[in-house]
Amino acid sequence: MEHLVEIDNLTFSRGERVIYDGITLNVPRGKITAVMGPSGIGKTTLLRLIGGQLIPDEGDILFDKESIVSMSRKALYKARRRMSMLFQSGALFTDMTVFDNVAFPLKEHTDLSDDIIATIVALKLQAVGLRGAADLMPSELSGGMARRAALARAIALDPDLIMYDEPFAGQDPISMGVLVKLIRELNDALDLTSIVVTHDVKEVLTIADYIYILADKRVIGKGTAQQIKDSDSELVQQFLNGKADGPVPFHYPAPELKKSFLGEGK
Amino acid sequence: MKFLQSIGAKTITKVAAIGRATLMLFGALVAVPRLKNVPLIIHQLYVVGVQSLLIIMVSGLFIGMVMALQGYTILVDYGAEGSLGPMVALSLLRELGPVVTALLFAGRAGSALTAEIGLMKATEQLSSLEMMAVDPLRRIVAPRFWAGMLAMPMLAIIFSAIGILGGHLVGVDWLGVDSGSYWSIMQSTVDWNQDVLNGVIKSVVFALVVTWIAIFKGYDSVPTSEGISKATTETVVYSSLAVLGLDFVLTALMFGIE
Amino acid sequence: MNKYKTEVMVGFFVALTISALLLLALKVAEQSVATEGDSYTLYAKFDNIGGLKARSAVKVGGVTVGRVTSITLDKDDFTPVVELSILKQYNGFPETSSVSILTSGLLGEQYVGFQPGFSFDGVANLEDGDYLQDTKSALVLEDLIGQFLFNRGSDE
Numbered sequence: 305m306e307h308l309v310e311i312d313n314l315t316f317s318r319g320e321r322v323i324y325d326g327i328t329l330n331v332p333r334g335k336i337t338a339v340m341g342p343s344g345i346g347k348t349t350l351l352r353l354i355g356g357q358l359i360p361d362e363g364d365i366l367f368d369k370e371s372i373v374s375m376s377r378k379a380l381y382k383a384r385r386r387m388s389m390l391f392q393s394g395a396l397f398t399d400m401t402v403f404d405n406v407a408f409p410l411k412e413h414t415d416l417s418d419d420i421i422a423t424i425v426a427l428k429l430q431a432v433g434l435r436g437a438a439d440l441m442p443s444e445l446s447g448g449m450a451r452r453a454a455l456a457r458a459i460a461l462d463p464d465l466i467m468y469d470e471p472f473a474g475q476d477p478i479s480m481g482v483l484v485k486l487i488r489e490l491n492d493a494l495d496l497t498s499i500v501v502t503h504d505v506k507e508v509l510t511i512a513d514y515i516y517i518l519a520d521k522r523v524i525g526k527g528t529a530q531q532i533k534d535s536d537s538e539l540v541q542q543f544l545n546g547k548a549d550g551p552v553p554f555h556y557p558a559p560e561l562k563k564s565f566l567g568e569g570k
Numbered sequence: 571m572k573f574l575q576s577i578g579a580k581t582i583t584k585v586a587a588i589g590r591a592t593l594m595l596f597g598a599l600v601a602v603p604r605l606k607n608v609p610l611i612i613h614q615l616y617v618v619g620v621q622s623l624l625i626i627m628v629s630g631l632f633i634g635m636v637m638a639l640q641g642y643t644i645l646v647d648y649g650a651e652g653s654l655g656p657m658v659a660l661s662l663l664r665e666l667g668p669v670v671t672a673l674l675f676a677g678r679a680g681s682a683l684t685a686e687i688g689l690m691k692a693t694e695q696l697s698s699l700e701m702m703a704v705d706p707l708r709r710i711v712a713p714r715f716w717a718g719m720l721a722m723p724m725l726a727i728i729f730s731a732i733g734i735l736g737g738h739l740v741g742v743d744w745l746g747v748d749s750g751s752y753w754s755i756m757q758s759t760v761d762w763n764q765d766v767l768n769g770v771i772k773s774v775v776f777a778l779v780v781t782w783i784a785i786f787k788g789y790d791s792v793p794t795s796e797g798i799s800k801a802t803t804e805t806v807v808y809s810s811l812a813v814l815g816l817d818f819v820l821t822a823l824m825f826g827i828e
Numbered sequence: 829m830n831k832y833k834t835e836v837m838v839g840f841f842v843a844l845t846i847s848a849l850l851l852l853a854l855k856v857a858e859q860s861v862a863t864e865g866d867s868y869t870l871y872a873k874f875d876n877i878g879g880l881k882a883r884s885a886v887k888v889g890g891v892t893v894g895r896v897t898s899i900t901l902d903k904d905d906f907t908p909v910v911e912l913s914i915l916k917q918y919n920g921f922p923e924t925s926s927v928s929i930l931t932s933g934l935l936g937e938q939y940v941g942f943q944p945g946f947s948f949d950g951v952a953n954l955e956d957g958d959y960l961q962d963t964k965s966a967l968v969l970e971d972l973i974g975q976f977l978f979n980r981g982s983d984e
Contacts, residue, residue, distance in 0.1 A: 355701050384703035395698035398689075409702050412709075461702075609831075616834045620841045659856050724845040731848035734856060753855060758885050758892070759937070762857040 308333040308465055308497045309354055314363035323349055325521040336491050336498040338512035341519050347501040351467045355389060356380045387465040394454035396442040403438040406457045428456040448479030465497045472504040484511055505544055591786040597707040598715050607713055614717030618679040622725060625678055626671060630729035633666055634736025642745050651747050655756035658737035663769040667730035669817050672776035675722050676809035680784035683714055684805040687788025688798035711785055718781030726773035768824045780809040866916040868956040872927045877908045878966025879938045880929050886912050886940040893918040921954045922947040928964035
C-alpha cells in the first residue's frame, strides 16, 4: 500500500515535557486514517508536525516521499498547498463573509478570474450544503455550520491531504452525523487522503479505514476498525469502552492521599 | 544569588523577545513588493488611520485652543502676545503634534492591532493561514505595519494643522490678538526644514516604534483571553514609554545640538 | 461590500493630510519666501550682532526682502560678518545704504533693518558679494544701562 504521509521514529518534546517518544505511523493514500487517544496527548501537535509548523527533536516526517523536516521554507509552502487542515475552532476569518473565506485560498494562490472563483466557491459550498449561507459572517453561523464552512475552505484548492482536528468535538448528534458523512463522501469523491484526529470512538470506528491509538507518548494500538475492536490490549479496551479506571489511571500522579493528609508518616 | 539569577533570566527573556520582534519585522518587510497587497494596505489605512481621525482632530483642536489660552495669559504680561502664533505653532510642530498623536495612536489603533492579531492567533486564524501556505507575516503583519507607518505621520500633520487653527480661534477670534501678526510672526519664525520636517521625521520614528510594538505584542501574545489582555496593556504602556524616551533623544539630536 | 466606502474615506484622509500639509507649507512656514526665487548675497560687518541668528529677516521699512544666511567671525579683525541673502527682485540699492540690527517689540526677535541710502551720480548700486560699509550694531542692554548711568554721572 502506498503511503502519503510517513512518520518515522518521531520524538518531540515541548520544554521538559516529552510528548512523543519514537512513534512510527503511516497514512495510506486515498484512505481515512484516524488517530485517537485521550485528551492532552498532543494529537493536534501531531497535525502541526505534519504541517511543518513544529519541528521534531528527532525522527522524520515524509509527505509524498519528501521530508517535511528538512524542507526549505519555500518548498514547505509549496507542499502546504497540497495539504489543508480543518482546525477545531474552524478558524474562519472573522472579518470576511463565508464566501470570501472560501474564496480566500483561491485568490491567494491562483490568478483565476472573479467569475470562475465565484463558481468554484459555489460548488464547494454546495458540497457542504452551505451555498445559501454564502453571505453570512462567521459570527452568524452555528458551531457545526462554521466547521462545514471551514471544510469548504479546506477543499477549495483540491488538496491531496486533509487533516481534521477534533472535527466532532462539541457537536450535536445531527451535526456530528453530517460531518461524518461529509468526511467520508469528500474523501471518496475528491480522491483525498484524510487524517482524523479525535477521541470520539463511535464515529471514527464507522468511517476510518485505519486507526492508530496513541497514549503515553507511544502508539498503543493500530489496525482496521475490526482489528482494534478485537485488540487484547487492556489500554485499547479501556479507551474504546470508556472505563474510568484502568491502565490510564483516574488519578493524576500524586502522593497517596493518606500520606499527604497525615504528614509524611515518619 | 537568586537576585542575580532573576536579573539574568529577565535579560535573556527580553533579548530573546527583541530578537523575535526583529525577525518578525524582517519577515514582514522582506515581503513588501506585491501589488496584490495594496488593497489590504488601503483597508488597514482605513482601520488605523480614518478611524483614529476623529480623536486626533478633536484632541488637536483642543490642545491648540488650550495652548493659545495659556500662552496668551503669560505673553500678555510682557506685551508679547504677538508671539502667540510662533509659540503655538512651534510647540505643536516640534513636540505636541508628533508626541500626542503617537500616544493617542498607541491607545486607539495600537491596542486594537494587538488585540486583533492576538485574537487571530487565539482562534487559530494565523495557524490556518500558514497551513494554507499563506505567510501570516506577509498577509497580516505587513499591511498593518505599512498602514501604521503611513497613517501616523499623516495624523500628526493633521493634528498640528488643526491645533494651529484652534490657536487662531482662541487667540485671534476670542482674545483679540491681531490676525496678521499671528500668522506673520509665525511665518518668520517657523522654518520648513527645521520645524515642519523634523516634526514629520519624529512622527515617522514614533510610527515605526508604536506599530512595531503593537503588532509584535499581538503576534507574540499568549493565545488566551488573559494573555491578550496583558499584551494589549503592554502595547500601550511600552509604546507610550518608548515614544516619550525617544522624543527626548530625537529632540536632543534635532534641536539641542546646534 | 463597503469596499467603496473604505476607499472614499481613505481618499478623504489623504486629501485632509495634503490640505493640512499645504496649510503648514504656505500659511505657517511660508515656504515661498524662505526658498523661492533667486537671490544675491551681501555682507555686512558689525561690532556686535546681539541676538541675531541665521534665518533672521532682513527688512526694508518693515518689508522682508531677504534673510540672514550665516554669521561668521572675520579671522583678521575679529568682527562678526553677517551674510545676507536678498531676493533678486529687490535690487538696485545704492552703495550708501546702511544696515542696523533692530528688535521687533520689547522682547521680540532681532532682525536686520536695511536703510536704502540716497542715490546720486557717482554712487554705484550694490552688487552680489559687496560689503555694506555703514552698519549699526545691536543694542546691548548692559551697554545701554552703562551709558545711561555715565550720562547721569556727567550731568551732575
